[in-house]
Structure formats: C-alpha cells, structure tokens
Amino acid sequence: MFNNNTVVTVPYGILSNKVENGVVVAHLSDLHEKEFGQDNGQLFDKVAQVEPDIIAVTGDMVAHENQKEVDAVYTRRFARGLAEIAPTYFVTGNHERNFGGRVEHIMEEHGIMVLHAGDMARVTVGKSEVNLSGMDDVSFDHVDVRESVGVFERERRGFNIFLAHRPEYYPLYLHKNIDLVLSGHTHAGQIRFPKIGTIAMNGQGFMPKYVQGEFTDGATTMIISRGLGASGYPKIRINNPPELVAVYIEPDPGELQ
Numbered sequence: 001m002f003n004n005n006t007v008v009t010v011p012y013g014i015l016s017n018k019v020e021n022g023v024v025v026a027h028l029s030d031l032h033e034k035e036f037g038q039d040n041g042q043l044f045d046k047v048a049q050v051e052p053d054i055i056a057v058t059g060d061m062v063a064h065e066n067q068k069e070v071d072a073v074y075t076r077r078f079a080r081g082l083a084e085i086a087p088t089y090f091v092t093g094n095h096e097r098n099f100g101g102r103v104e105h106i107m108e109e110h111g112i113m114v115l116h117a118g119d120m121a122r123v124t125v126g127k128s129e130v131n132l133s134g135m136d137d138v139s140f141d142h143v144d145v146r147e148s149v150g151v152f153e154r155e156r157r158g159f160n161i162f163l164a165h166r167p168e169y170y171p172l173y174l175h176k177n178i179d180l181v182l183s184g185h186t187h188a189g190q191i192r193f194p195k196i197g198t199i200a201m202n203g204q205g206f207m208p209k210y211v212q213g214e215f216t217d218g219a220t221t222m223i224i225s226r227g228l229g230a231s232g233y234p235k236i237r238i239n240n241p242p243e244l245v246a247v248y249i250e251p252d253p254g255e256l257q
Helices: 038-050 072-083 094-099 102-109 145-152
Strands: 008-016 023-028 054-057 088-090 121-125 128-134 159-163 180-183 213-217 220-224 243-251
Touching: 008 038, 023 038, 023 180, 038 072, 038 243, 054 128, 054 159, 072 088, 072 102, 094 102, 128 145, 145 159, 180 243
Parallel strands: 008 243, 023 054, 054 088, 128 159, 159 180, 180 220
Antiparallel strands: 023 243, 121 128, 213 220
16 A cells, blocks of 8 residues: 555557567656655666667656756766666656756766757667657747647658657647557556545546546557655655556568568
C-alpha cells in the first residue's frame, strides 16, 4: 500500500510494420528529486536491466515548481547515470517552467538531448530507424500543441515517438503520423482508492480518463507512466508503486514492409 521506495518495471508490447527488429524504450517520468538507493543507484540498475536502446524522460524531475534553486548536483548525477546506459531524450514538465532553462542546460551538458517543439532526433537500432520529437509542457510560454505534433506529418521512414508531459491532449496527438506517445504528469492520481482508482485530477476534472497505462486509437498508442516520485501534499503514494515503463517494439509478422 505504501510502497514509495521500490521501483516496479511495467512492460508494454507494440507490433509495428515500421521496424525490422526489436527496439526497447525505457520511459521515466515525474521523479521529483526522489532517490532510489544512494545517488539513484537502484533506479539506474532497474533501467539497465531493461537493456534499452533508447531512454525517454517526460518531465518533472525537480522536486516542485516553487523551489528557489535547481538541485544541480542531483540533476547532474541523474543525467550522467542515464546517459551512460543508452541515448536519452528529455522533455520538460510543468515543474521545470520556473528555472529559466537551468534544468535543460544541465541535462544537455551531461549527455541528455532535450527536445523542444520541432526538434527531431533520429536513432538507428539494428536495421530500424526511430524518430523522436516532443514539446515543452503547455505551462511554458508560446507552446502550441497542434503545431508541435505536426513534426512527423511528412516523415515517411521510421517509427515515430512523441514525448509529451501531459496525456490529456491525446486527441490532438492522433492522425499526425505518431506511432507512440509517451506521457506522465498524472502520478496515476498519486493516492489511489480500491475499486475506484483516481477520483479527480488537475486538468481532467472528476473521474479522469487518461490516468495510467495504454491507450490506442487508430495507428497511435499512448502510454502514460504512473511516475516515480510524489509532489504536493501529502507527498506520498498510496496503492500506487513507483513505475519504470519498458516498451518492447517488435516487427509485426503480418505486415512487414
């Protein structure tokens, strides 16, 4: 019930005719400066065990948006730890918005690529091409979701992954040649009630739809991480263990190109 200190790895599988071999993506979100073991050693071990080809981080790494300074030592260790495992890509969450790009700068300085609207990273995994893009959280100035999600519309090769902190814009992510959306933000409600789950959520109101897990509409799948840390009050997770998402993308045997 009160498991706040042990990370659970949750696997998801996707079949696609856009890959020729298996591709593994580790997805982390909403750490909020939580530590799992000394210097997050336990967390890095969990990520390494997945043997990812790509690591995606979908925001809210800082403890809370009103803190006065970024914990630069923590952020450096986090960035280095992941970058040593596999190529890592980051988009901001709402908790990064008040630090003038300081979090993003530290990430980039220590080996993580930060994705803003219009950015595209191309990764070759075996014989497969993976394209990654993303956007800053909508709490940042001048963020246009519709403009940001159009980045793949002319992309004709590769499996397309879009990183977005908030899942409630899922309808806008559809029909944009996006194969996989990775999101966080929700903490799956942080405190979950038996049989009910999450009653209300900021941005989605009562009985929210996009809370955790997998959603598929047409060609686009979205996976929402429950996150790793906690924020607000009380700063605790109940019936909701910290989660590392592992996405296994495999060739669709019935639709190989």
